Amino acid sequence: MAMNLQTLSKNEDLLAGGHRACAGCTGSNILRQIMLTAGPDTVVGGATGCMEVVTTIFPYTAWKTPFIHSAFENCAATISGVETAYRALKASGELPVPREKMNFIAFGGDGGTYDIGLQSLSGAMERGHNMLYVCYDNEAYMNTGIQRSGATPFGAHTSTSPAGTVKQGKEQHRKDLTKIMVAHNIPYVAQTTPFHWRDLQMKVQKALEVDGPAFLNILMPCTVGWGFDPAIGMELCKQAVEANFWPLFEVVDGEYKLTYKPKEDRPLMEPWLKQQVRFKHLFKPGNEGMLVEIQRWVDSEFNKIMKLCGEA
Amino acid sequence: MSRQFMKGNDAIVVGALQAGCRAYYGYPITPASEIAHAAAMHFPALGGTFIQAESEIAAINMVYGTAGMGIRTMTASSSPGFSLKQEGMSYIAGAELPCVVVNVVRGGPGLGNIAPEQADYFQVTKGGGHGNYRLITFAPNCAQEMCDLTVLAFDLADKYRTPACLMADGFTGQMMEPVEVPLAKEVPYDHTSWAVAGTPETSKNLISSIYLESNDLERHNLKLDAKYKEITANEVRYEEYLCDDAELIIVAFGIVSRIVYSTIDEARAAGKKIGLIRPITLWPYPSGIISQHAERDVQFLSVELSTGQMVEDVRLAVNGRAPVHFYGRCGGNVPSGDELLAEYDRILEGGRS
Numbered sequence: 006m007a008m009n010l011q012t013l014s015k016n017e018d019l020l021a022g023g024h025r026a027c028a029g030c031t032g033s034n035i036l037r038q039i040m041l042t043a044g045p046d047t048v049v050g051g052a053t054g055c056m057e058v059v060t061t062i063f064p065y066t067a068w069k070t071p072f073i074h075s076a077f078e079n080c081a082a083t084i085s086g087v088e089t090a091y092r093a094l095k096a097s098g099e100l101p102v103p104r105e106k107m108n109f110i111a112f113g114g115d116g117g118t119y120d121i122g123l124q125s126l127s128g129a130m131e132r133g134h135n136m137l138y139v140c141y142d143n144e145a146y147m148n149t150g151i152q153r154s155g156a157t158p159f160g161a162h163t164s165t166s167p168a169g170t171v172k173q174g175k176e177q178h179r180k181d182l183t184k185i186m187v188a189h190n191i192p193y194v195a196q197t198t199p200f201h202w203r204d205l206q207m208k209v210q211k212a213l214e215v216d217g218p219a220f221l222n223i224l225m226p227c228t229v230g231w232g233f234d235p236a237i238g239m240e241l242c243k244q245a246v247e248a249n250f251w252p253l254f255e256v257v258d259g260e261y262k263l264t265y266k267p268k269e270d271r272p273l274m275e276p277w278l279k280q281q282v283r284f285k286h287l288f289k290p291g292n293e294g295m296l297v298e299i300q301r302w303v304d305s306e307f308n309k310i311m312k313l314c315g316e317a
Numbered sequence: 318m319s320r321q322f323m324k325g326n327d328a329i330v331v332g333a334l335q336a337g338c339r340a341y342y343g344y345p346i347t348p349a350s351e352i353a354h355a356a357a358m359h360f361p362a363l364g365g366t367f368i369q370a371e372s373e374i375a376a377i378n379m380v381y382g383t384a385g386m387g388i389r390t391m392t393a394s395s396s397p398g399f400s401l402k403q404e405g406m407s408y409i410a411g412a413e414l415p416c417v418v419v420n421v422v423r424g425g426p427g428l429g430n431i432a433p434e435q436a437d438y439f440q441v442t443k444g445g446g447h448g449n450y451r452l453i454t455f456a457p458n459c460a461q462e463m464c465d466l467t468v469l470a471f472d473l474a475d476k477y478r479t480p481a482c483l484m485a486d487g488f489t490g491q492m493m494e495p496v497e498v499p500l501a502k503e504v505p506y507d508h509t510s511w512a513v514a515g516t517p518e519t520s521k522n523l524i525s526s527i528y529l530e531s532n533d534l535e536r537h538n539l540k541l542d543a544k545y546k547e548i549t550a551n552e553v554r555y556e557e558y559l560c561d562d563a564e565l566i567i568v569a570f571g572i573v574s575r576i577v578y579s580t581i582d583e584a585r586a587a588g589k590k591i592g593l594i595r596p597i598t599l600w601p602y603p604s605g606i607i608s609q610h611a612e613r614d615v616q617f618l619s620v621e622l623s624t625g626q627m628v629e630d631v632r633l634a635v636n637g638r639a640p641v642h643f644y645g646r647c648g649g650n651v652p653s654g655d656e657l658l659a660e661y662d663r664i665l666e667g668g669r670s
Contacts, residue, residue, distance in 0.1 A: 053428060074428065076397065078372060116345070121372040149345035152353065153369055164350070165343070165357040165369045172361060 008042075008206060016041045017069070024067035025059040029228040029235020031242065032056050032141050035199045039110065039139060042209040045070060047108040048087055052080035052122055054114035055148045055227075056141060078121040081129035081138055084111040088134045108213050109136040115156035116146040119182050130189040130218045137212045137219045140182065143227035151230045155180040158250075159302065160295045161283045163230075168286040173295060178302055186220040187256045193219035195255035195264070200242035204253055204264055211255070224251045232282025244277045249307040254314055261313040274300050319498050325463040326351035326393075326490040329419055329483065330359060332467030333391055337504040338417070339365030340390040342379035344372060344398060347431040348487040349421040352393040373398040377405030377418070384414035385524045386515075387508025389471055393419035395487075396429065396437050399445075406480055407446030410541070411526030413511070415474035417467065418452070419483045421490040424649050432649020433487030435571060438626035441484045442600040449538050451545050453481040453552065454599040456570040460494035466597070468499060475506040477548055484599060486622065488572040488651070548601055555603035556595040559585065563592030565661055566610055568631050569620040570596045572651065577620060580654045584661055591661055599627070604634035611638040616664060618642040620652065 019040035026033040032055055040047065048071045051057035057074055060067040075083035088109040094100045111129075113122050118140040126138055145163050146152040153166040159178045162168040166175040186194045192215040195208040205223070212219035226233070226241040233241060245251040246265060253265035275296060278284040287295050311317040323331070329352050333341070341360050343353035353369065360367040370376035376392045383390040394402065399420040409416060422437045424430040444450050453473050455466040463485060470481035509518045528534035556574075559581060560566050569577045574595040584591040594610075596603050607617070616639055619628035628643040635641050644660050646652050652660075 076428070078401075121344075123371075146345040149347050150350045150354070152345040152350065155371060164354040165345070165367070167354075167358055169358070170362070 010202070013041055013206060017045060019043075019045060019047075019069045020060065021067045021069060025062065026055070027229055027235070029238050030059075031199050031227070031238040032143065032225045033059070035139075035141050035205075035223050035225055036060070036112070038199055038202060038205055039209050040070070042206050043108050043110060043213060046104050046106065047110055048073070048084070048091075050075060050080050050084040050087065050109075050111040052111070052113035052117035053077040053148075054117050055143070056112055056114065058148055077117050079125045080111045080113050080117065080122060082125040084109050084136050084138075085129045085132065085134045088136050092135075109134070111136060111138045113138070113140055114146075114148070115140060115142040115144060116154045118142075119155035119180055127189065130186065130191050130220065133191075133217050135217060137209075137221065139221045139223060141223055141225045143225040143230060144179070145227070145230050147227050147230040156182065159299055160287050162286060163283070173286055173292055174283075181306070183220075183222045186222075187259070189218075190259060191218045191220065192216065192258055193255070195220075196222040196224070196251065197253055197264075198224045198242035198246060198251060200239045201246065201253060201265065208255060208264075211257070230283070232285075233280050237280065241277065241280065244272065248272050248274050248277050248303070250274060250277065250303050252307055252310050254310060261310070261315070263311070263314040263316055266316070274303055320495055321498055322493055322495050323460060324351055324491060324493050325457070325460040325485065326421065327355045328460040328463040328496045329393065329467050330355040331496065331498055332464035333417070333471070334359060334363060334365075335464075335499050335501045336389065336468040336471040337502060338389040338391055338471060339363065340383045340388055341365070341367050342370055342376040342383075342390070342392045343367070344370050344376045344394065346395045346398045348423055348433075348490050349393050349395040349398070349419065351490070352419060352421070373401035374405060377402040377409070380416045380418070381405055381409050381412070381414065384409060384416040385412070385513055387512030389415075389475075389504060391417040391419070393421065395421045395423045395431075396425050396434075399437060399440070403440075403446035406452070407444075407448050407450060408526050409480045410446075410450035410452070411448060412524050413478040413541075414480070414524065415471075415478050416480050417470045417474055417483065418480060419467075419485065422484060422486045424647065430649055431487065433572060433651070434622045434647050434649065435484075435486055435573070436623040436626065436647060437484065438599065438621070438623060441482055442602070442630075449541060451548075451600050453477070453479060453548060453601075455481070455483050456596060456599050457483060457485055457489055458571050458574050458595070459489065460492065460496050462597075463489060464496050465499065468502075472505075473548075473552060475504070477544055478511070479544065479548070484571070486571050487649075552598060553601045553603050553605065554597035555606060556593075556597060557606060558593040558595070560592035560594060560610055562590055563615060564590045565616050565618060565664055566592045566594055567618050567620055568594050568596070568607065568627065570599060570627070571622075573620050573622060576652060576654060577657065580657045580661070583654070584658060589661060589665060596627075602630045602634070604630065607631060607634035608636070611635040616640045616642065618644060618660070618664060620657065621645045622651065623647055
């Protein structure tokens with residue numbers, strides 16, 4: 006059942022205020038939106054990362070649901086354990102408080118998902134746990150001081166892919182994790198952004214309704230790591246989608262479907278890049294070729310998605 | 318030589334470059350990330366390699382691969398990341414490869430926090446991973462030593478074909494101090510007898526740690542053991558301060574030794590005979606000098622940022638001949654000078670053990 010903003014806003018906000026996220030953080034907004042849809046019968050797992058650190062500094066927690074923290078590399082395994090225990094107790098009739106349905110959601114950043122956590126995520130998806138894994142993808146290791154990750158786009162400056170005289174930021178394109186998750190043949194995979202709240206809410210709902218594992222990849226502009234005015238995080242989400250950098254689609258039982266059809270005369274990548282300090286060096290003389298390469302890559306990747314969605 | 322003002326973590330990279338290390342493999346973790354940042358900045362510019370791995374496990378195994386070619390290589394991390402590297406380090410020790418691994422220790426167990434601790438002492442000095450092996454372990458207490466001991470760690474790693482470790486703490490990593498930058502040196506070792514370097518001379522070499530026959534594996538372990546005994550005989554390093562007439566000898570390393578130094582003159586001025594033994598190598602451990610002092614009427618106090626780990630090695634060295642006390646703080650707390658002076662008084666007055 007789709008909800009409008011009015012009914013959604015009446016749901017309980019399960020992430021309390023007063024947590025330590027930065028001003029203008031789009032990540033805490035992602036968490037709140039997901040929890041508004043998921044509701045209180047949810048167990049949340051958090052891999053080490055920004056969202057875990059800012060919401061659960063001992064002895065405090067911003068979570069009004071059960072929350073379990075894991076190491077950097079194994080949140081999917083930890084939630085697998087919780088979900089398995091729940092099923093075992095349910096099967097033996099030993100659940101202390103029987104519920105009709107419990108949601109199990111694991112959160113990880115791109116470092117903890119694309120890189121060090123990929124093994125445990127892949128295992129959980131293959132085993133078929135009834136869980137949702139959400140990657141909040143801010144395209145680098147922000148919590149430890151902005152190091153490059155498998156999700157960092159080509160050309161971006163980070164602490165470990167610095168732009169200087171020898172190199173000009175990250176030398177590789179980002180990994181397509183969403184497609185890797187589709188290859189696990191799980192019932193539901195999608196990507197979205199917190200700006201597209203209706204799209205996000207619909208996808209969370211579908212992900213929690215399917216029988217089996219689901220995966221959501223959510224773009225999370227980071228004011229500190231990307232270097233932008235804290236006021237424009239949501240605007241950058243919107244532009245990333247309009248420029249075809251982050252297409253909105255879902256894959257239900259292997260079938261791709263575009264959930265937002267961009268305009269024919271889509272904006273180029275340049276205006277989006279220009280608003281972020283991490284791409285500043287790309288606009289220096291001599292780096293024109295890198296801008297061309299970014300546009301070429303975005304167009305090429307987008308065309309592949311369009312084909313998969315039967316739109317091309 | 319030039320004198321520069323820098324963070325302890327940066328001094329490690331300076332030492333590594335001057336020692337001829339040109340291959341760095343890292344993974345982000347606070348409070349060690351600056352080492353990777355500095356390596357990313359400087360290694361490629363000097364014709365070297367910096368790679369950020371997808372995990373700590375990948376980083377240590379990249380080190381394994383590069384070390385196998387006979388090239389000076391390193392990685393650095395902090396406690397949870399160091400835990401993840403253990404399997405790789407066991408393989409590196411088993412295959413007898415030289416490398417340097419830095420652990421800028423933070424508070425544990427589990428996620429703990431990002432503040433300084435010394436509670437990885439057991440893990441670092443007793444092997445850490447599986448099997449019979451040890452890491453040559455240095456405990457720098459200032460930015461200068463972060464640099465100099467990195468150079469020495471590379472040399473000893475090459476000399477004995479074994480992994481060496483710098484066990485620093487969040488303070489020595491983050492603190493800025495002046496550092497005399499040592500001159501760059503040629504790597505004085507020829508690795509053709511064992512490395513697999515893609516050359517005709519090394520084409521028959523084999524790097525492995527698998528010995529399926531029990532006698533073969535026992536022989537390999539005995540060979541490693543003989544090497545560790547040789548290291549123990551030759552490479553113990555420590556500093557001694559006013560111990561000869563001391564009634565109470567403090568044993569402390571790393572950042573804690575700096576605090577202890579500052580208390581000793583103050584205690585002496587008040588007529589209290591206190592001394593300090595500062596292990597610079599945590600393995601091999603300076604048991605000899607502690608044992609020597611234990612011959613006379615003296616007490617020992619191990620001060621650590623843990624709930625009591627090195628104190629076990631002090632007790633082993635003393636072997637029941639003198640009282641051994643312990644004072645520790647953890648979680649990112651460090652003892653103040655006054656706190657330590659009060660502890661010395663309690664012990665000297667026969668209060669606490």
